Amino acid sequence: MATPGMATADRFCLPRMAAAAAAASQLDNWDESGVVVSSPFTDTSTEVDDIADKHHHHVLMSGACAAGDQRAVDSSVVSEQRTGNQKIQRRLAQNREAARKSRVRKKAYIQQLESSRSKLMHLEQELQRARQQGIFIASGGSGDHGHSVGANGAVTFDLEYARWMDEHQRHMNDLRVALSAQMSDGELRVLVDGVMLHYDQVFRLKGFATKSDVFHVLSGMWMSPAERFFMWLGGFRSSELLKVLVSHLAPLTDQQLMGICNLQQSSQQAEDALSQGMEALQQALADTLASAATAVGAGAADNVTNYMGQMAIAMSKLTTLENFLRQADLLRQQTLQQMHRILTTRQAARALLVISDYFSRLRALSSLWLARPRD
Template sequence: MAAPGMATVDRLYLPRMAAAAPAASQLENWGDSGLVVSSPFTDPSTDVDDSTDKHHHALMGCAGAGGEQRGVDSSVVSKERTGDHKIERRLAQNREAARKSRMRKKAYIQQLESSRSKLMHLEQELQRARQQGIFIASGGSGDGGHSVGGNGTVAFDLEYARWLDEHQHHINELRVALSSQMRDDELLVLVDGVMMHYDQVFRLKSFATKSDVFHVLSGMWMSPAERFFMWLGGFRSSELLKVLASHLEPLTDQQLMGICNLQQSSQQAEDALSQGMEALQQTLADTLASAATAVGGADNVTNYMGQMAIAMAKLSALENFLRQADLLRQQTLQQMHRILTTRQAARALLVISDYFSRLRALSSLWLARPRD
């Protein structure tokens, strides 16, 4: 016979155990089927969840595969087209840059060839000038003055030949800059460089005039064709402005008026200097003529020496005429630069240089002509 306590326990717990038995077996069957019941003591991230997520994404991928694929394709095509346009534009820019580079190189090579031929001509002219200078140095009865004058002319010829070579280098840079469409501020630097280089040759001529005014006046340091058009040791400013007028179009009304006024004022100054030179020649001729009649006797010798001293004093005015002529040429160039724009001034300097280059080339052809 069971104890009363035990009987009570049996009545309370046995039915519950019996009810729990099917549940346990059911849990065992769920375990076999691969399903897992989560509990507070198990990890929620399981393989089932992973497989479920993969399945969900696969379904979503199937559902939106068509639209998403079309979106990706259109985006790729758009990016490819944009990339193609950039590549084409870059290639076009490279081709244009290469074309301009070839043009600049071709122009530079042509200028080098031209400079080489001009330099050969200058060397011939310089050799001729050196011979003339040496002859002057050794030709007089007095060694002092003539020797100094001869050395001065040779030094001037050397300096002028060097100046001419440097001038051609400046002109080549200016020509390349104009063909490459350089900015105006950069182009102005080159234009000012050429203008300052012209100032240098005027200083050289001033020193040479003090050394031997007749050498500068005769133009023996220039080519024969340049000497043919020479006026008082250089070019006529008014004639040079006429050459420029047809190469600087289009000009504004104000610029055209300024060029015309500059040409008129240059012409007037040239006429005044020419008249002064004629008057000087006439007074020198009269002085020498009066001195030529004084022959014989001590008084006549004294009179002769006095007349020659007067002639020497008058002849010293010749240096002043040459300086004024060069000053007129220098001021004409500077005034032209002020009237014109930067690009017009650059073209004007090229026209001037080309004009004198053609004169030197004409001289070379003339000297090299066949002689029967």
């Protein structure tokens, strides 16, 4: 039995069912004809798909942008790393170059310290010997004022020469380091000029010492034994020193080689002339002293006056000896100056080091000889 509610439902449902059946029938017909069906249901599904597609496209675009941004960030990081690596490489190269120069300077300094130790030992021995000789001569005769003055002058010269040697060694150390460090010619020229002025100072010291005690300078007691073995008129032979330099300064230009050869030849001629003058002076002194001794041996009273006259002549000849020593030092000084003019600044620096090393080896040889074991 139908209730009023059911009748009402049927009244609303039956038309809907009839419409649905008609729509289904029409849909079947459209499917067979290939016509696209448009309905409220199909429109809703299409909008949902469009929204999904847009969301997927947005996700893809976001991912692409994010990937692009990541690639840009990665490229920036790589560029910064490359720039940082280049800076590090430059800094490492600079550090290596500074370390290399430091090692070169340290090596040269250590070598100089090792050679300076033996030199200082020798200087101390020579100074002690000079002090002992000075004290002995000064106390040998209290009434002989001339000998006392001469002894004091010799000791003073020895002390001044020792100070000069210390300063000279510092000049050589600076010159050696400058050459090892490839210092510019302008800076190197300042050091070379300083060494040349320092040589002028020792020649002035020898001039004062020659006036005070010419025999002390002539004997070379202020030098090492090996140096005295090669000495000539209170110093070195310029011609022999030039021979040593030529073999260490190669390569030289033809003009430089000719200049050195001419300088060596002129130095040799001047040395020969001074040597002949010294021989003549020695013979003249021997003849004068022999005449004075003969006069005393004769026993005549008048011969005493003759004896005193001959001794006065001998004393005057000793003044000539002082002149010979001064001329020899002048020759040595001019040879060094002329050598400086012929050579370039860098060659002159090397030449000064060669000269210094040559005499250093002579002093080292003397130290070894004095310290040799004796049976």
